[in-house]
Amino acid sequence: IEFIEKSELNAVVVDVKDGGVYIDDYLKNLISELRNKNIYAIARIIVFQDNSQIKAHPDWYFKKEDGTFWQDNRGWYWLNPLNKETWDYNVDIAKQAIDAGFDEINFDYIRFPAFAKDDNVDLSSLAPAGKPAIAKNVVIDQFASYLTTELKNYDPYIKLSVDLFAYNMLKTDDLVVGQNFKELYDYFDYVSPM
Secondary structure: OHHHHOOOOOEEEEEEEOOOEOOOHHHHHHHHHHHHOOOEEEEEEEOOEOOOOOOOOHHHEOEEOOOOEOEOOOOOEEEOOOOHHHHHHHHHHHHHHHHOOOOEEEEEOOOOOOOOOOOOEOOHHHOOOOOOOOOHHHHHHHHHHHHHHHHHHHOOOOEEEEEEOHHHHHOOOOOOOOOOHHHHHHHOOEEEEO
């Protein structure tokens, strides 16, 4: 806060969800102090790259064909965006951040992981038996619509932003992770190309 007051900076981004959820009295008091000093407070929520629910909700996660949990090359577990319970889980955390007093909620990792061809991930949820395969970008688009609708209904004044791969702005496909800039652009107040 002291540094911000002596500089041209006017905002703070606080990770409220990555490997866990960090919304407590300390954070609420910090946000109150930031707002009293006219410092814009942004809550960053990592959406689908999330290790925190693996014991409580193992069915929410991607698994390998042998039934073990799939991890990316950094050792992270990923929630399956097809599971609507993971949608509500993230919406509820965003509502807690709104209640804590944040000016903006920033969403990161709104995407599928980048699976390698030899990862042996069970993707049967994307191609249910007897039905056409579900496109990843359709899932992410539906999630973004649900997320932003729920949060704007909860607080019409909250600002919502999303971090997307910058390369999305130059491509028309979803980069195999479900992110399509043209599809997601209209849901958010701000888009941050990474």
